Amino acid sequence: MKDAEELEKIRTELVQLSRLSLLGKERDVQVFIRRLANRYKQLSPEFADNLTRLLREANSQSSVLRGAAVEAIPVDLDSRLQLARPEYPVHLDFEPHWEPVLQEALEQLVSERMREEELYKENLHPTRTALFTGPPGVGKTLAARWIAHRLERPLVLLDLAAVMSSFLGRTGNNVRNILDYAKGLPCVLLLDEFDSIAKRRDDDTEVGELKRLVTVLLQEIDNWPGKSLLIAATNHKELLDPAVWRRFEAIIEFGLPSLGDVRRTVDLYLGDLGKQWGAILATTLQGLSYADIERLIRRARREAVIQRTPFDVKLRKIIHDRVGNLRKTERTDLALNLIEAGLSQREAHEWTGVSRDTIRKHQDVRS
């Protein structure tokens, strides 16, 4: 075949393949790829091998979800809406960096699952239930996704706040159905906003049925089988009475990011833009959560585009606003940190409004 003809044929096939993919016709896409692999077996064996491997990998991945488990996704009887949709495979946009202590705890959860045979031999079992606690936006949900990603298991998410607030008599059944479903599937089950069960326990309205539901939930946690990992996440550990959080086999605390992690996060969201702002932004944004940092920088980027304003101007505004919210002593601290991050005394004064005299005095104390 002439080159031009061949090229034309490939183009037509690409369009066909794109259409099938966009329509979500997984089976047709697979058939199509298999045919391609056959056709190129002689002409380009390496290319054909690559395609065959892709097919094999895709099949072994989706087999986790295939069969009974997927068909049994519980639905609400009235609305027929799926109550919890498993996410699989779990894809992460970036590889998160965890504080060393946290990293160790999370790795332990993953390794126990990966090497559960070794544990069973010693009459032990992998950790079945874990409670993630910490302020908003510090990576609890991300960590649950990361674990599912590492284990190549589906993530099933149940937002308890939503479930509890839409309490309609059948909620109890719905929750039970989801728990039963998650028990039967090797997955990571995330019970998000776990403290909402505590908040509602003291509520006078609908007490009876809700109390029963909470009791069931706690019993389920007590007797959680080993097949899947149950993770509960809460911003308010203090709202859970100790009897509740003692039920979990592991309690993992998430904290605000350290200066190094703030810097990494700032750089991640700045991308190639405004690289020279990394150190000063990180110093200024220390004390905020990952989520706050992400929100501020993304908003600055959007505003810069829509308002046709240089990105620098928007970054300056972030720093200015943040300084405006600090107390005097915090501003002095910031001024000193900025100097440590490489700014001159004059620049630190300009950014923070702290007089150079004060800066000098505190510099003496620090050194």
Ligand SMILES: Nc1ncnc2c1ncn2[C@@H]1O[C@H](COP(=O)(O)OP(=O)(O)OP(=O)(O)O)[C@@H](O)[C@H]1O
């Ligand atoms: N270690 C990390 N490195 C980089 N980004 C992170 C990290 N942890 C969290 N983030 C980012 O911060 C945002 C919030 O994270 P996440 O939703 O996991 O927080 P959370 O603790 O579950 O918050 P909430 O209590 O509000 O549910 C996400 O966009 C996430 O990507």
Ligand SMILES: [Mg+2]
């Ligand atoms: Mg969360």
